[in-house]
Amino acid sequence: MNLLIIRLIIFAVVFFAGLKIYRIYREWKLEQQGDDNGTQHEGGKMVRCTWCKVHVPEQDALRERGEWFCSSDHRDKFLAEHSDDTPDDPKA
Ligand SMILES: [Zn+2]
Known part of the structure; x- marks a missing residue:
């Protein structure tokens, strides 16, 4: 009789624990x-690197002067090439 009660108690404990x-x-x-x-929804937007034209997730991209870049290396290259350009029309 005691064994049956113990078995019932053990069964109940195991059941509730599970x-x-x-x-x-x-x-x-x-x-x-x-x-x-x-994360996927918020980071789903893709932007294009201005230097190499590769698409990268917005959270991994760098933004500089309104342009997107896949890495700081490409950003620096772009800035180095465009640093001499004046905002005025270069053709004039
Ligand atoms: Zn790039």
Whole structure:
């Protein structure tokens, strides 16, 4: 008789513990999926590097003088080439 009660108690404890772990796991998984989707949606915009014309995600790109660049190297090259240019019409 005692053994049956102990078995019932163990079964109940295991059952509720499993239920709790399952709920925590499900919440954690939903949170991770939500985070991933949010990042993908916000970082989904692509911009083009003015120097090499390669498309890069906006969060990885650098912005300078209204132009986008894939790396600081390309930004520096662009600025070096255009630093001598005056805003006036060079053809005139
Ligand atoms: Zn580039």
